[in-house]
Amino acid sequence: MNTTPDGLIRIQESLNSDIEDVVEYCKNKIRDKNCKISKEGRNWICITDDIKIIVNSCSYTIITVKKI
Secondary structure (H helix, E strand, C coil), rough: CCCHHHHHHHHHHHHCHHHHHHHHHHHHHHHHCCEEEECCCCCCEEEEEEEEEEEECCEEEEEEECCC
């Protein structure tokens, strides 16, 4: 699992955070037992706590994270 340089900026801005390793942060959120995962088109949608993580289902690239 990875993200692009632009994705990194987008995720940090969405979370309003200075998390150093956003990929590891997202992986931990996705691994959480309460995470709900569904597939919409070509993306995996992972919802846990108060965030929605969107991951490309082919490349496993984290596209963005949104607060919900």
